[in-house]
Amino acid sequence: MRDDPRLPSSSGFWRSPLRGPRFTSVLGLVLLFGITVLFVTGLVSYAAYNPDLSPVNDQTPEKGILGFYLFDWPTGPHWLYRLNQGVHVTLGITLIPVLLAKLWSVIPRLFALPPARSLAHALERISLLLLVGGALFEFVTGVLNVQLDYVFPGSFYPLHFYGAWVFFAAFVAHVVLKMPIALSNLRHLREEKEVTEEEKNDLVTPRPAEPTVSRRGALWFVGGGSLLLFATTVGQNVDGLRRTALLAPHGGGDPGSGPNGFQINKTAAYARIDAAETGEDAWRLVVTGRTGTVRLSRADLAGLTLHSAALPIACVEGWSTSDQWWRGVRLRDLAALVGYDGDPPDLFVESLQRRGAFRRAALRANQVADPRSLLALYVNGEELSPDHGFPARIIVPAAPGVLNTKWVARMTFGDL
Numbered sequence: 498m499r500d501d502p503r504l505p506s507s508s509g510f511w512r513s514p515l516r517g518p519r520f521t522s523v524l525g526l527v528l529l530f531g532i533t534v535l536f537v538t539g540l541v542s543y544a545a546y547n548p549d550l551s552p553v554n555d556q557t558p559e560k561g562i563l564g565f566y567l568f569d570w571p572t573g574p575h576w577l578y579r580l581n582q583g584v585h586v587t588l589g590i591t592l593i594p595v596l597l598a599k600l601w602s603v604i605p606r607l608f609a610l611p612p613a614r615s616l617a618h619a620l621e622r623i624s625l626l627l628l629v630g631g632a633l634f635e636f637v638t639g640v641l642n643v644q645l646d647y648v649f650p651g652s653f654y655p656l657h658f659y660g661a662w663v664f665f666a667a668f669v670a671h672v673v674l675k676m677p678i679a680l681s682n683l684r685h686l687r688e689e690k691e692v693t694e695e696e697k698n699d700l701v702t703p704r705p706a707e708p709t710v711s712r713r714g715a716l717w718f719v720g721g722g723s724l725l726l727f728a729t730t731v732g733q734n735v736d737g738l739r740r741t742a743l744l745a746p747h748g749g750g751d752p753g754s755g756p757n758g759f760q761i762n763k764t765a766a767y768a769r770i771d772a773a774e775t776g777e778d779a780w781r782l783v784v785t786g787r788t789g790t791v792r793l794s795r796a797d798l799a800g801l802t803l804h805s806a807a808l809p810i811a812c813v814e815g816w817s818t819s820d821q822w823w824r825g826v827r828l829r830d831l832a833a834l835v836g837y838d839g840d841p842p843d844l845f846v847e848s849l850q851r852r853g854a855f856r857r858a859a860l861r862a863n864q865v866a867d868p869r870s871l872l873a874l875y876v877n878g879e880e881l882s883p884d885h886g887f888p889a890r891i892i893v894p895a896a897p898g899v900l901n902t903k904w905v906a907r908m909t910f911g912d913l
């Protein structure tokens with residue numbers, strides 16, 4: 498019964514002559530390196546939110562010891578988050594064909610019977626469920642977040658964060674178990690040796706169908722798929738190539754051209770920012786600190802000492818701008834206005850926007866202190882456009898885009 502080749506539990510059911518230890522091993526080693534980079538850049542990206550500073554930055558519940566590695570996110574080099582997140586998202590998308598091919602190559606094992614031959618075998622299969630399920634979950638949630646903005650119950654961040662830890666634990670166990678086999682398979686590949694009888698494992702079909710493509714051809718096909726995904730994604734980080742980023746839409750409006758002609762995440766219309774609230778008569782920035790509260794009009798702000806900084810916007814979704822020239826008031830100068838003359842404290846920023854998770858952000862003291870951290874009034878020599886945060890927005894070096902609050906209404910200095 499078990500060997501009835503009409504059933505997927507029979508090895509005779511799976512007939513592709515491509516399947517075998519070498520094919521699986523090549524793809525496995527690519528994923529070993531690629532997924533390790535994804536895991537590290539993912540954790541680093543999480544740290545960049547300064548999630549332990551305030552629940553406003555991250556509401557992942559009970560992160561507890563999983564937050565063990567968090568540190569004060571630095572402000573330099575100023576492209577740090579841009580690089581990290583560009584690698585995370587672009588590499589993740591590029592690895593999709595490799596992941597799918599790897600899963601395809603071992604699919605007979607999913608159906609193998611009996612379900613468990615021993616306790617050890619049972620444990621191995623459970624870990625494989627976590628591995629495969631975790632991999633699919635991480636890739637699917639990541640891609641959906643980049644593509645669709647929102648489809649999850651609750652927040653994307655806790656799901657992707659916990660999924661990553663579960664998946665990576667299974668991944669490490671899998672690598673430890675399979676590494677010796679994978680390496681020996683690859684050594685033979687290099688020596689162009691035939692697969693010997695004893696190396697044949699359950700992945701090699703006993704009833705091979707006519708081959709339609711060589712194993713090498715299949716690897717080129719997978720690599721070509723990856724290259725295509727890479728080529729249609731990477732442009733989201735590069736001026737002049739943005740139109741090639743067919744697979745990396747990032748919502749928002751059409752940025753148009755001119756000084757404000759760079760990507761927009763949420764438009765002013767989307768955030769329901771009413772032009773009547775941002776006019777010279779209506780808008781006042783409310784700054785609070787040790788010595789009380791001051792209210793500043795935009796003209797008041799423009800009358801303070803202004804500074805410039807060339808900084809990018811780099812979103813968690815993987816897109817980023819080149820450096821833009823921002824001009825505005827230093828955050829630390831605003832801190833000094835409300836009683837912090839020496840080292841400035843943390844800062845809590847609130848937008849005019851009334852709804853939406855990104856209307857508030859907390860910045861750490863080191864970010865406030867950096868002379869390039871601004872409450873920007875101008876970009877590239879012109880007033881901020883409504884979509885880029887008029888009348889004023891935060892810009893901080895090396896920080897994720899989400900901390901660069903637009904349409905700022907209130908700033909509260911003090912230890913968080």
Ligand SMILES: Nc1nc2c(c(=O)[nH]1)N[C@H]1C(S)=C(S)[C@@H](COP(=O)(O)O)O[C@H]1N2
Nearest residue numbers: 760761762763812848855898899901902903
């Ligand atoms: N008030 C407010 N500020 C915000 C956001 C928002 O939704 N509301 N989005 C943030 C995110 S996620 C990013 S990536 C940047 C994008 O800035 P840009 O639209 O000027 O490119 O703005 C940040 N500031």
Ligand SMILES: [Mo]
Nearest residue numbers: 812813898899
């Ligand atoms: Mo973002």
